[in-house]
Amino acid sequence: MISDRLFRVKARILGAAVVAVALVAMVPSAKAQPYPSRSITILVGYSAGGQADALARTIGKQLGENLKTSIVIENKTGANGMIAAQAAARAEPDGYTILMVTDAMVTIDPHLATSNHFDLSTAMEPVVNVAWSPLxxxxxxxxxxxxxxxxxxxxxxxxxxxxxxxxxxxxxxxxxxxxxxxxxxxxxxxxxxxxxxxxxxxxxxxxxxxxxxxxxxxxxxxxxxxxxxxxxxxxxxxxxxxxxxxxxxTFAGFKIISYIGFMLPKTTPTPVITTLNKEVNAVLATDTMRAWLDKQGMVAVGGTPDDFKRQIGIDYQARGELVRALGITTE
CATH class of the missing domain: 3.40.190.10 (Periplasmic binding protein-like II)
Structure with missing residues (x-):
């Protein structure tokens, strides 16, 4: 009889445990919250009022409306944009800190002897090339x-x-x-x-x-x-x-352009990168955005993260050779 009661007690405990596990499984995990669920910060390494800043604010406004969240533009100036870059690289890789990068930051600065060898291409993930401009x-x-x-x-x-x-x-x-x-x-x-x-x-x-x-x-x-x-x-x-x-x-093959894009800290989840890439592309496809870029002397780019990564890679190699050959350093 004692063994029967013990068996029934164990059964009730086991049943309660199963119910508890089921209830826990029904509670949404904090990690499973949809992205974005709070405000996003775009770090800009240049002064307010400049072209990069204006582009960040113009895209950020529409991007925030599309994502139904607030976009905060934070200017961290200094060291040719590298102050902002290093701050972004140290941020949590959760998609809530975006870095606005220029081509100089990712294809020239890493080669400079005085840049502390900080290489954005290894510290950050490309999201999208936003716009380019000729000189x-x-x-x-x-x-x-x-x-x-x-x-x-x-x-x-x-x-x-x-x-x-x-x-x-x-x-x-x-x-x-x-x-x-x-x-x-x-x-x-x-x-x-x-x-x-x-x-x-x-x-x-x-x-x-x-x-x-x-x-x-x-x-x-x-x-x-x-x-x-x-x-x-x-x-x-x-x-x-x-x-x-x-x-x-006059000289076949001559080409050098300036461009501005977005990057995220390394190990940011792929779904987050995909979401941002999709939404920025949607903003760039609007007539309003393209007209604004025209007035800034810029052309919308868009495309995939891999497209942006490929562009950076090509220019990184070509410009690195020039920097080393000329012995270019920071001002």
């Missing part, structure tokens, strides 16, 4: 050259010292100038500035004869007849400036 080769009106070919011929004559301004030493603008010299077989002196605006002022003032700059910085001046445009650095002519020849029309 324009602008010249003072009194420069006796009206095309890339004429500029090269002028450089080879060595009758005057040629120099070109850029927004800084470790920038795509600098690499474009160095590539042009390499392709053309002539030399110019590089003049680095702290931003494109300062170089444009010196071009207008006659202190420098040439510069590489973003379309928004130089095209209005060219339209007003204050400077002239010799070429564009994109592989083909830029759709918004069809009358400006691509430098590749």
């Amino acid at each position: 324009l080769l602008a010249a003072a009106n009194n420069l006796p050259a009206n095309s890339v070919a004429e500029l090269v011929a002028l450089g080879k004559q060595k009758t005057q010292n040629l120099s070109f301004g850029t927004s800084g030493s470790s920038t795509p603008h600098r690499l474009a100038g160095e590539m042009l010299q390499k392709y053309g077989g002539f030399t110019m002196t590089h003049i680095p500035y702290k931003g494109t605006a300062a170089s444009v002022n010196d071009l207008l003032g006659g202190q420098i004869p040439l510069l590489f700059g973003a379309p928004t910085a130089v095209e209005p001046l060219a339209a007003a007849g204050k400077i002239k445009l010799l070429g564009v650095t994109s592989e083909k002519r830029y759709a918004l400036l069809p009358n400006v020849p691509a430098i590749s029309e």
Whole structure:
């Protein structure tokens, strides 16, 4: 009889345990919460009001509406964007901290001797390439050259010292100038500035004869007849400036563009990356966003994370070779 009672007690305990397990299984896990379930922060390594910041805020607004959450833009300036990059790399890999990256941050800075060898391509996961922009080769009106070919011929004559301004030493603008010299077989002196605006002022003032700059910085001046445009650095002519020849029309294979995209910390779950990629692509596909990008001199890119990873890989290798050959360091 004792054994029967013991058996019934054990059965009741076992039954209660089974029920408890079933009830626990019915309670949603905190880890199973849908993404996103709270606000998302986009870290921008550049000052408020700049192109990267404006792009982050414009996309962030629509992205937040689509995801039904708030998007917070946080500017962490310094070290060519690397302060923000390192902060993002240390964040939880849960999709709630997104880094806005420029091509310089992922394809130039990792090669610099003074960059502490921080490589975003190993610390972060690509999400999507948001937009790209070509650079324009602008010249003072009194420069006796009206095309890339004429500029090269002028450089080879060595009758005057040629120099070109850029927004800084470790920038795509600098690499474009160095590539042009390499392709053309002539030399110019590089003049680095702290931003494109300062170089444009010196071009207008006659202190420098040439510069590489973003379309928004130089095209209005060219339209007003204050400077002239010799070429564009994109592989083909830029759709918004069809009358400006691509430098590749003179030197086949010449191409260097600037782009801005999103990355997440390494080990971020694939479903989170997929969700963000899908939603950013949806924003980029809207007429409103494309019209806004046009005004910024940029072109929507989109695509998959692998597309972005492939672009970074190609430029990482090519630009790394240039950085090492030229001994480029940070300013």
